[in-house]
Amino acid sequence: MSSSLDAARPETAPALTPRFRPAIHFTARDTWLNDPNGLVFHDGLYHLFFQNNPFGNVWGNMSWGHATSRDLLRWAEHPVAIAGDETEDIFSGSVVVDHANTSGFGTTESPALVAVYTSAFKAGPHGGTQAQSLAYSSDSGMTWQKYGRNPVLTRDSAHFRDPKVFRYEGAEGAFWVMVAVEAQQQKVVLYRSDDLKTWDFLSDFGPANADAGEWECPDLFPLAADGDPENIKWVLIVNVNPGAVAGGSGGQYFVGEFDGVSFDPDAGSLAAPSGISSLPEGSARAEALQQSLWLDWGRDCYASVSFSNAPDDRRIIIGWMNNWDYANQLPTAPWRSSMTLARELRLETVDGAARLVQRPVLGDPKEELFHAGSIGVGASALRLPDAVPGAAQVIEAEFLPGTAERVGLRLLASSDGRQGAVLSYTPGSGRLTLDRTRSGDTAFHEKFASVESAPVALEDGLLKLLIVVDQCSVEVFAQDGKVVLTDLVFPEATSQENWLTAEGGTATVLKLAVSQTA
Numbered sequence: 001m002s003s004s005l006d007a008a009r010p011e012t013a014p015a016l017t018p019r020f021r022p023a024i025h026f027t028a029r030d031t032w033l034n035d036p037n038g039l040v041f042h043d044g045l046y047h048l049f050f051q052n053n054p055f056g057n058v059w060g061n062m063s064w065g066h067a068t069s070r071d072l073l074r075w076a077e078h079p080v081a082i083a084g085d086e087t088e089d090i091f092s093g094s095v096v097v098d099h100a101n102t103s104g105f106g107t108t109e110s111p112a113l114v115a116v117y118t119s120a121f122k123a124g125p126h127g128g129t130q131a132q133s134l135a136y137s138s139d140s141g142m143t144w145q146k147y148g149r150n151p152v153l154t155r156d157s158a159h160f161r162d163p164k165v166f167r168y169e170g171a172e173g174a175f176w177v178m179v180a181v182e183a184q185q186q187k188v189v190l191y192r193s194d195d196l197k198t199w200d201f202l203s204d205f206g207p208a209n210a211d212a213g214e215w216e217c218p219d220l221f222p223l224a225a226d227g228d229p230e231n232i233k234w235v236l237i238v239n240v241n242p243g244a245v246a247g248g249s250g251g252q253y254f255v256g257e258f259d260g261v262s263f264d265p266d267a268g269s270l271a272a273p274s275g276i277s278s279l280p281e282g283s284a285r286a287e288a289l290q291q292s293l294w295l296d297w298g299r300d301c302y303a304s305v306s307f308s309n310a311p312d313d314r315r316i317i318i319g320w321m322n323n324w325d326y327a328n329q330l331p332t333a334p335w336r337s338s339m340t341l342a343r344e345l346r347l348e349t350v351d352g353a354a355r356l357v358q359r360p361v362l363g364d365p366k367e368e369l370f371h372a373g374s375i376g377v378g379a380s381a382l383r384l385p386d387a388v389p390g391a392a393q394v395i396e397a398e399f400l401p402g403t404a405e406r407v408g409l410r411l412l413a414s415s416d417g418r419q420g421a422v423l424s425y426t427p428g429s430g431r432l433t434l435d436r437t438r439s440g441d442t443a444f445h446e447k448f449a450s451v452e453s454a455p456v457a458l459e460d461g462l463l464k465l466l467i468v469v470d471q472c473s474v475e476v477f478a479q480d481g482k483v484v485l486t487d488l489v490f491p492e493a494t495s496q497e498n499w500l501t502a503e504g505g506t507a508t509v510l511k512l513a514v515s516q517t518a
Helices: 283-291
Strands: 032-042 045-053 063-069 076-082 088-097 113-121 130-137 153-157 160-170 173-182 187-193 200-205 214-224 232-241 250-258 263-265 302-306 316-321 343-350 353-360 367-372 375-377 382-384 392-400 406-413 421-426 431-435 451-455 463-469 473-478 483-488 497-503 507-517
Touching: 032 063, 032 113, 032 302, 032 316, 045 076, 045 088, 063 088, 076 113, 088 130, 113 160, 130 160, 153 160, 153 173, 160 214, 173 214, 187 214, 200 263, 214 250, 214 302, 214 343, 232 263, 232 302, 232 343, 250 302, 250 353, 316 483, 353 463, 353 473, 375 497, 382 507, 392 406, 392 497, 406 463, 421 463, 421 473, 431 473, 431 483, 451 483, 497 507
Parallel strands: 032 088, 088 160
Antiparallel strands: 032 045, 045 063, 063 076, 088 113, 113 130, 130 153, 160 173, 173 187, 187 200, 214 232, 232 250, 250 263, 302 316, 316 343, 343 353, 367 507, 375 507, 382 497, 392 463, 392 507, 406 421, 406 497, 421 431, 431 451, 463 473, 473 483
C-alpha cells in the first residue's frame, strides 16, 4: 500500500538531542506512539510496528508506524506501514510469516508477511464496529497492501479487537489460531483458520483475576517449564486498563494448557476465578489483585506482546512504556511515548508453580564504569557514576541486607538530595518499592507522582537487582527477573547522581557493577 504519509515519516534513527529522549528504548522521531503491534522477525530484522498518530504527539489518527532493528536496542524508523483513513482507524494486531502460503498472498519460496489488525470502522456498512482485517507485504514488510475483502472476521461488536495470530501444530495438522478480546466483556475469544481469511470460533476465556477495566492486547504462546521440552505449558497474557496492580494500565498473565481449542488455566494462576469484581469490596479484592500474576508491578508497562518467528524459538516481548492515566500529558516534545526494553521470557518453577521470568535484552557488555566486590554500606551512602545525557546505565547489585531496615538506590538525584527516584527494599515486609514522588517533573498530571511496590523474597538471604536507567525511565529486574517494576521519571537536567544507600543499620553489597551504553 503506497501511503500519502510517507513524506512525513523519514526513514531514520531518532535524533537524541531532545530532553528525555532515551538511548536504547524506541521512540518515534516526532510523533505519538502506543501499543506495539505486529512484532515479527524476518530476514535478519526485528520488525516493530506500533500504534501511531502520524500527524501529532497525542493519541488519534491511528495507523501502524514501523521500525526495524538487528539487536533490539537500536532502531531505524520507516514510513507509515498501514495508514488509517476516513473509513477506518488501524488498531492493534499482529504479523505472521506465511511460510506455507496458506493465504495465497505470496509463494512458498517467497512467503508473504500477513498483518491481522483491527479495523475500527468510522463509516460504511461496518461503521461503529471493530472487526479484523488483513494486509500483506511482498517486500519483507516495507510496503503493505490491504486485502480487498476486509474485514475477514466480525462479531458486530464495538469492542472486538487486538488479534494475535500464531500457527498451531495439532494432531489433525497445522492451522492458524487467533486470540482476540471482547474488551468490555473481559473475555479472550479464540478462532481458527486454514487460510487467514475464513475464521471459525473455538472458545472463550474470562473474566478472571483483574477485570475492573477493559481487557486488551492478548497473547498466547508455549514455553518449556524449567527448560524441559517434555513439560510444555501455555502462557496467556491479558492487558487490562484500568485496574492494574499499580493503578491504571498493566499486564497480567495466566499459565495453563491449550489443546488447540480452549485455554485451561492452572489453579495456581487464578486468584479470582470469576474475576476480582465478583469478590466483596475491600480487602478480598485488594488481596486478589496482589495475588494475580503480573508481568510488571510498575506504572509504565502495558500492551506487552511477543515476537512471531523469533530465532532459536526465543520468546521476546516488548511493551508500551506508559500508562493511560496520563499518557497524553507526558512532558516530552516533539515525540511522546516509548517502548520498554525487549525482554526474553522463560518459565520457571517458583514456590512450586510455573511463573514467568524476564531478562532484558541488552546485547554484549558495554562500557564498564564501576566494578567492586564486597562493600559495607551504612550511614554513609556510596556514590556511583553519574548518569550522562544520551546514554543508558545498567546497574547490577547483590545485597545482603544485614541489620539494615532498608537498602536500595537513589537514582537520577539532585546534588542537594531533594530530588531523585528512590528504589528501596525493606527486609521486614519483603517489599521492593520505587518512589517517584520527588523524581523531578511530576506536576504535569495529578496521577503521575506515585509509589509502586512488589513482593520480593530474599534468596539465600540475597537481593539481586538489575536496573536499567535510560534518561526518563527506570526498569528494575529483581531476583534474576522473577519480579519486574517499570516507571517513567522526568528528572531535572542537573539531576544525574546515583547513590547506594542503607538505612537503620548496615548492609553488605557482594557485587556491584555499573556500565553504560549509548
